Each structure stands twice: as structure tokens, then as C-alpha cells.
Amino acid sequence: QSALTQPPSASGSPGQSVTISCTGTSSDVGGYNYVSWYQQHPGKAPKLMIYEVTKRPSGVPDRFSGSKSGNTASLTVSGLQAEDEADYYCSSYAGINNYLFGTGTKVTVL
Amino acid sequence: QVYLVESGGGVVQPGGSLRLSCAASGFTFNSYGMHWVRQAPGKGLEWVAFIRYDASNKNYADSVRGRFTISRDNSKNTLYVQMNSLRDEDTAVYYCAKSSGADILSTIFDWGQGTLVTVSS
Numbered sequence: 001q002s003a004l005t006q007p008p009s010a011s012g013s014p015g016q017s018v019t020i021s022c023t024g025t026s027s028d029v030g031g032y033n034y035v036s037w038y039q040q041h042p043g044k045a046p047k048l049m050i051y052e053v054t055k056r057p058s059g060v061p062d063r064f065s066g067s068k069s070g071n072t073a074s075l076t077v078s079g080l081q082a083e084d085e086a087d088y089y090c091s092s093y094a095g096i097n098n099y100l101f102g103t104g105t106k107v108t109v110l
Numbered sequence: 111q112v113y114l115v116e117s118g119g120g121v122v123q124p125g126g127s128l129r130l131s132c133a134a135s136g137f138t139f140n141s142y143g144m145h146w147v148r149q150a151p152g153k154g155l156e157w158v159a160f161i162r163y164d165a166s167n168k169n170y171a172d173s174v175r176g177r178f179t180i181s182r183d184n185s186k187n188t189l190y191v192q193m194n195s196l197r198d199e200d201t202a203v204y205y206c207a208k209s210s211g212a213d214i215l216s217t218i219f220d221w222g223q224g225t226l227v228t229v230s231s
Contacts, residue, residue, distance in 0.1 A: 003154065036217050038155070045205060051217040063172065089155050097169035097214050098144070099157035099222055 004029065004090055004102040011108040012080045020105045021072040022090030028100055030071035034093040037066060037075045041086045049088075050075060077107070085109045111135045112220040114206045119225030126196050126229075132189040132206030132222060140164070140184035143209035145218050146191050148202035158204070159191060163212040174200075196229045203227075 006021040012018040016025045022029065022037075029035055048057050050066035053073065063078045073076035073092070077084050090102035118130040146158040159180040160169045168180050172196070179192040189206055201222040210217040 032215075034215060034217060043222040047221070048217070048219055051210070051219070057219070091155070091157075091218065093215055097167075098162070098171070099160070099214070099218070101147075101155040101157060104154040 002100075004092060004100050006088075006090060006102040006105045008103070009106045009108065010061075011110055012077075013081055013110045014082065016080050017078045018072055018080060018107060019076045020088055020090075020107070022092075022102045024071050024073075024092055024094075024100065025103065026071055028071075028092040028094035029068065029073050029090075031095060032093045033068070035066070035068060035073045036091045037064075038089045039084075039086045040089065043063070072099060080109050082109050093108065112208055114208060114220060114222030116206050116222045116225035117157070117206065119204065119227045121228045121230060122196055124197060124229055125231050127192070127194045128196065128227060130191045130204055130206075130227070131194070131224060133207070134187045134189065134206075137208065139182075139187040141212065143212055143214060143216065144180075144182060144189045145207040145209060146162070146178075146180060146189075146204045147207055147218065147221075148200075149205070149224075150199070150202040153202075156202075160214045161189070162214070167214075168212055195202050196227075201227060201229045 043108040065106045094100045113135045161180045206222040208220040210219045
């Protein structure tokens with residue numbers, strides 16, 4: 001199976017919002033509510049930011065929010081801060097005991 | 111606090127084998143499913159394998175099925191992956207990750223720091 005599709009890059013000024021899309025199919029993103037988003041700084045392990053489409057783990061700022069419509073999930077970062085500059089990956093359970101990750105989006109804070 | 115510490119990475123020739131380990135602490139290891147996820151240099155994340163909390167079910171990505179074997183020792187709180195017939199394209203940082211539940215239909219929640227595997231002659 002192919003990776004989920006994300007835009008290669010996104011950017012915004014401090015205080016602005018940025019939204020990243022994650023497009024799959026009805027067999028993965030559209031078929032299950034196990035969509036997650038991960039933040040990864042250079043040389044570091046990924047960190048869970050959103051799970052089950054809209055839920056935030058303890059300690060993740062409420063500036064991060066998730067949503068889904070059909071086969072596309074989205075991550076919105078509001079009130080951008082310098083420390084939000086990182087790579088972001090979506091993931092989804094893809095049925096038949098399989099998992100998929102997105103292609104990744106580099107977020108730049110201008 | 112969940113701690114996952116991978117070990118066993120290194121340089122191996124194409125066609126060779128390597129076994130990675132992941133020592134887990136800070137949670138009840140035998141209650142959670144576990145994953146291996148990898149990331150080739152400069153590339154994105156790729157799911158590799160999953161093992162159910164009791165090892166009764168194991169799942170693999172097509173790219174590694176038949177070459178990699180995931181296992182766990184709940185008495186030692188340790189996850190393993192045996193990697194055989196290694197190829198250049200298996201070069202990556204390998205992450206051990208804890209699931210939010212016992213089965214694969216759950217979230218990849220916590221991650222280790224990773225161990226680098228380099229396949230090269």
C-alpha cells in the first residue's frame with residue numbers, strides 16, 4: 001500500500017495558523033477513526049500530538065487540533081510558535097492488520 | 111513515564127542478519143501491543159511490524175514479510191525484531207513503539223529514541 005499523501009511543506013508567521021492535510025482512501029483514513037499526528041524535530045523521535053482524529057495526549061497544547069472529512073484528515077496548529085517548526089506525519093490504521101504513515105510535511109515558522 | 115530503549119543496531123553486509131532489542135519500563139509491558147517503525151535517512155516513517163500483547167498475533171509490512179520476525183519476552187519486558195536477508199533499503203533508524211491498546215486497532219503512542227541499522231558492503 002502507498003503512503004498517505006501530505007503536502008511537502010507548510011509555513012506561517014508566529015501567531016498565525018497552519019493546516020496540514022493527510023489524504024488516504026476509504027480503506028484507511030476514511031474507514032477508521034484511528035488517525036494520529038506526530039511531530040518530529042531533527043534527530044529526535046516522533047512525538048504523538050493527536051490521536052483518534054481529534055484527541056490530544058496529556059501535555060500537548062490545545063493549539064494543536066485534528067479533524068477528518070471523508071478520506072482526508074487535517075492537523076491545525078493555531079498561534080504558531082518557533083518551537084512548532086518541525087516535520088509532521090499523519091498515520092492511520094489501514095485494515096488487514098496494516099498501518100500507514102503519511103509522506104510528511106515540513107512546517108516552517110517564518 | 112514510559113521508557114523504551116532500543117539496542118542492537120550497527121553495520122551489516124547485504125544478506126546478513128541482525129537482532130534488535132527494546133527494553134521497556136514504566137508501564138505494564140504484558141498488557142500492550144508493540145510496534146517497530148523505521149525511518150530511512152532523510153525519509154519518512156514506515157511501519158514495520160506489530161505484535162499483540164500476548165504474542166498471539168503478529169503483523170508485518172509487505173516490505174519485510176518473510177525476512178523479519180517480531181517477538182517479545184514478557185518476563186523480561188523486552189521486544190525484539192530478528193532481521194534476516196538484509197538489503198540496502200533496510201538501512202534506517204528503527205524505533206520501538208508502544209501501542210495504546212492490546213491489539214493493532216489502536217494508536218502508536220510512545221516511541222523510543224531509535225537505533226541505526228546500516229546495510230552496506
